[in-house]
Amino acid sequence: xxxxxxxxxxxxxxxxxxxxxxxxxxxxxxxxxxxxxxxxxxxxxxxxxxxxxxxxxxxxxxxxxxxxxxxxxxxxxxxxxxxxxxxxxxxxxxxxxxxxxxxxxxxxxxxx
Amino acid sequence: xxxxxxxxxxxxxxxxxxxxxxxxxxxxxxxxxxxxxxxxxxxxxxxxxxxxxxxxxxxxxxxxxxxxxxxxxxxxxxxxxxxxxxxxxxxxxxxxxxxxxxxxxxxxxxxx
Numbered sequence: 001x002x003x004x005x006x007x008x009x010x011x012x013x014x015x016x017x018x019x020x021x022x023x024x025x026x027x028x029x030x031x032x033x034x035x036x037x038x039x040x041x042x043x044x045x046x047x048x049x050x051x052x053x054x055x056x057x058x059x060x061x062x063x064x065x066x067x068x069x070x071x072x073x074x075x076x077x078x079x080x081x082x083x084x085x086x087x088x089x090x091x092x093x094x095x096x097x098x099x100x101x102x103x104x105x106x107x108x109x110x111x112x
Numbered sequence: 113x114x115x116x117x118x119x120x121x122x123x124x125x126x127x128x129x130x131x132x133x134x135x136x137x138x139x140x141x142x143x144x145x146x147x148x149x150x151x152x153x154x155x156x157x158x159x160x161x162x163x164x165x166x167x168x169x170x171x172x173x174x175x176x177x178x179x180x181x182x183x184x185x186x187x188x189x190x191x192x193x194x195x196x197x198x199x200x201x202x203x204x205x206x207x208x209x210x211x212x213x214x215x216x217x218x219x220x221x222x223x224x
Contacts (some may be wrong), residue, residue: 035214042216043156043199090155098145099203101212103155 002026006104013081013111017059020028021076021107023091030095032074036087043090050075070076081111113138113212120151122132129190133218135183136202145176147185148183148218156199159185190222 005023013019025032030051033059037042045058049068063085064078069079074093091104125131137145145162160167162174162183169193173176173186200215 033212040219043214045211048211099212100146100158100161102157103157105155 004091004093004102004104006089008107011106011110015080015082015111017028018083019078019081019109021089021091021109023074023076023104024074025074025093025104026073027093027095027102029071029093029095029102030070030071032096033092034058034064034066034074034076035090036062036091037085037090037106041087047076054106064085081109083111095099114215115139115204116200116202118215119218120216122221124221124223125190127190127192127224128223129222130186130188131190131220132218133185133189133198135185135215137181137183137200137213138204139202139204139213140181142181142202142204144203145183146201146203147172147174147183148201150197150199152160152196156214158210159206160200186212187220190220192222192224195220195222 007022015024032049034047044060046060046062047066049055055066064076066076088106090106090107092101094101116137147159148156149159150156160169163177166175171188175184197217197219200212201215
């Protein structure tokens with residue numbers, strides 16, 4: 001099993017609230033990613049990081065922000081949640097030994 | 113144009129059947145290729161890498177045709193436990209560099 005964890009697993013929250021989705025990995029991987037996935041649809045890259053203090057926006061425009069202060073931690077923040085943010089958010093990491101990406105179990109976010 | 117295109121599916125097959133999935137990618141400079149498996153409401157997990165010479169892992173066989181930019185996955189003697197969504201994934205550079213691009217996935221249901 002991969003050592004990458006996301007919390008919370010499920011979150012239902014009201015419009016306008018600020019939320020932070022947590023992602024942590026204990027594998028020492030430099031590269032970390034956030035993907036957004038709607039049911040039956042492909043994964044869309046929204047943020048990635050190649051190391052501490054390095055963050056980039058992905059392919060899908062997102063109102064979220066990320067930070068990478070520590071190697072093991074890559075939180076995603078939504079300053080003001082909206083119903084359009086309802087989706088599954090998957091965090092992943094990759095190391096230097098191979099191109100495989102390891103995924104967390106995801107956070108299912110519902111904004112009401 | 114999407115980076116990775118897959119058969120739309122869904123595929124519904126009886127136990128014991130042989131089923132094949134196809135995938136095409138748009139970037140001719142892509143370096144490495146994978147099939148991931150994603151169970152319902154779960155995170156994607158690596159099923160197998162795809163090598164130029166083709167490779168086999170038990171009942172699963174993957175093929176790559178660089179000239180046609182085409183990847184395939186063959187599953188022989190399907191089991192109920194093979195029911196999942198199969199994601200074609202392409203890395204645009206070698207090793208751990210570059211970005212992973214995910215196809216939308218092909219849903220497989222194996223029935224008894």
